[in-house]
Amino acid sequence: MPHDKDPEMNAPSRDDTVRLGLIGDNIAASQSPRLHELAGRLTGADVTYQRLIPPERGQDFEQVFEAARAGGFRGLNITYPYKERVVSLVSIPDPHVAALGACNTVLFTADGPQGYNTDWSGFMAxxxxxxxxxxxxxxxxxxxxxxxxxxxxxxxxxxxxxxxxxxxxxxxxxxxxxxxxxxxxxxxxxxxxxxxxxxxxxxxxxxxxxxxxxxxxxxxxxxxxxxxxxxxxxxxxxxxxxxxxxxxxxxxxxxxxGYELFFYQGLHAYELFHGKPIAEDILREALTRL
Structure with missing residues (x-):
C-alpha cells in the first residue's frame, strides 16, 4: 500500500535539523545513517538520516525521491539499483560525473536537485x-x-x-x-x-x-x-x-x-551536504569506536 502520508517522511523537524536519507533496495544493514549522524555530532550539526526503501514503501523510486524533496530533505544518497535511474532527475555540475552516467549523492538546492558521485572520488581516495x-x-x-x-x-x-x-x-x-x-x-x-x-x-x-x-x-x-x-x-x-x-x-x-569506499564516499557526501569539510582522521577514529 503506498505511503502517501508517511509520518516519518513528513514529520516536522527543528529549523536547524539537516534531514538526509538513503534510497536503495536491501539497505537494512547500511551503515550510512551511523556515519552521517556521527559526523553531524562531531561538527555540531543536528542530523537525521533515514533508510528509504521503495519496495517496502509501496512506491517507485521517483515517488520516494520526490517525497524526500518535498519533505524538506537537504540531500540523499542513492544506492543499488537506482544510481543510473536518478540521472534523469538531476542536473550534474561535474563533467566527469556526467560522462560516467551515475550518481550516488543528490543535493536539493534552490536551483533544483544536483547530482554528484562520491563513489568515484571515494574509490580513488x-x-x-x-x-x-x-x-x-x-x-x-x-x-x-x-x-x-x-x-x-x-x-x-x-x-x-x-x-x-x-x-x-x-x-x-x-x-x-x-x-x-x-x-x-x-x-x-x-x-x-x-x-x-x-x-x-x-x-x-x-x-x-x-x-x-x-x-x-x-x-x-x-x-x-x-x-x-x-x-x-x-x-x-x-x-x-x-x-x-x-x-x-x-x-x-x-x-x-569496501569499507574504504564506504568511508570516503560518506566523507565526501557529508562535505557536499554541509558545505564544509570534516577531519578524515577524527571521523575514521570515531567510527571505529562505535
Whole structure:
C-alpha cells in the first residue's frame, strides 16, 4: 500500500535539523545513517538520516525521491539499483560525473536537485590510501552498473592501462566501454561474459556487483582465478570481509576493502551536504569506536 502520508517522511523537524536519507533496495544493514549522524555530532550539526526503501514503501523510486524533496530533505544518497535511474532527475555540475552516467549523492538546492558521485572520488581516495602512487595496471572488473561506472572512471584517472569488463549483460558492459573510450581513446577496454578470460593476466581484480553482500552470498570470482593477481577491491562493505576478499588475501593479494569506499564516499557526501569539510582522521577514529 503506498505511503502517501508517511509520518516519518513528513514529520516536522527543528529549523536547524539537516534531514538526509538513503534510497536503495536491501539497505537494512547500511551503515550510512551511523556515519552521517556521527559526523553531524562531531561538527555540531543536528542530523537525521533515514533508510528509504521503495519496495517496502509501496512506491517507485521517483515517488520516494520526490517525497524526500518535498519533505524538506537537504540531500540523499542513492544506492543499488537506482544510481543510473536518478540521472534523469538531476542536473550534474561535474563533467566527469556526467560522462560516467551515475550518481550516488543528490543535493536539493534552490536551483533544483544536483547530482554528484562520491563513489568515484571515494574509490580513488581509498585506492591511494592502500596502494599509494602504484598504478592499477591491467584490471578485471566484474559488474558494469552504477558503482562499476564510478570505479571504472576512477581507475581511468589513476592511470589504468587496460580494463576487462565482465558482465552477464554484455550490452551494459559494452556501453561502459564506449563511454571510457570516448573519455580516453588510448585506453584498451574489452567486454566479456567469461570471468576466466577477464582475469587471465590481470593485476587488479574488482567486484562491483552485489555478490558477497548480506543477502547475496557467494563470490563473483572463483578462488582459483584469483591467484596471480596483485591487488583486489570489493565494493561490498556489508560484510567488510567477503568471500572474494578472503580468497584474495589467502592468495597474497593486497586488499582494498569496501569499507574504504564506504568511508570516503560518506566523507565526501557529508562535505557536499554541509558545505564544509570534516577531519578524515577524527571521523575514521570515531567510527571505529562505535
Amino acid at each position: 581509498g585506492y591511494r590510501r592502500v596502494m599509494g602512487d602504484a598504478a592499477p595496471g591491467i584490471v578485471c572488473m566484474v559488474g558494469a552498473g552504477g558503482v562499476g561506472k564510478a570505479v571504472a572512471f576512477g581507475l581511468l584517472a589513476l592511470g589504468m592501462t587496460e580494463l576487462r569488463l565482465v558482465e552477464r549483460d554484455l550490452s551494459k558492459a559494452e556501453a561502459l566501454a564506449r563511454a571510457l573510450t570516448a573519455a580516453d581513446p588510448a585506453l584498451k577496454v574489452s567486454a566479456t561474459t567469461d570471468v576466466a578470460a577477464g582475469t587471465a593476466g590481470a593485476a587488479g581484480l574488482i567486484n562491483c556487483t552485489p555478490v558477497g553482500m548480506v543477502g547475496y552470498e557467494g563470490t563473483p570470482i572463483p578462488a582459483d582465478l584469483v591467484r596471480g593477481a596483485e591487488w583486489a577491491f570489493d565494493a561490498v562493505y556489508t560484510p567488510v570481509e567477503t568471500q572474494f576478499l578472503r580468497d584474495a588475501a589467502a592468495a597474497g593479494l593486497r586488499i582494498i576493502s
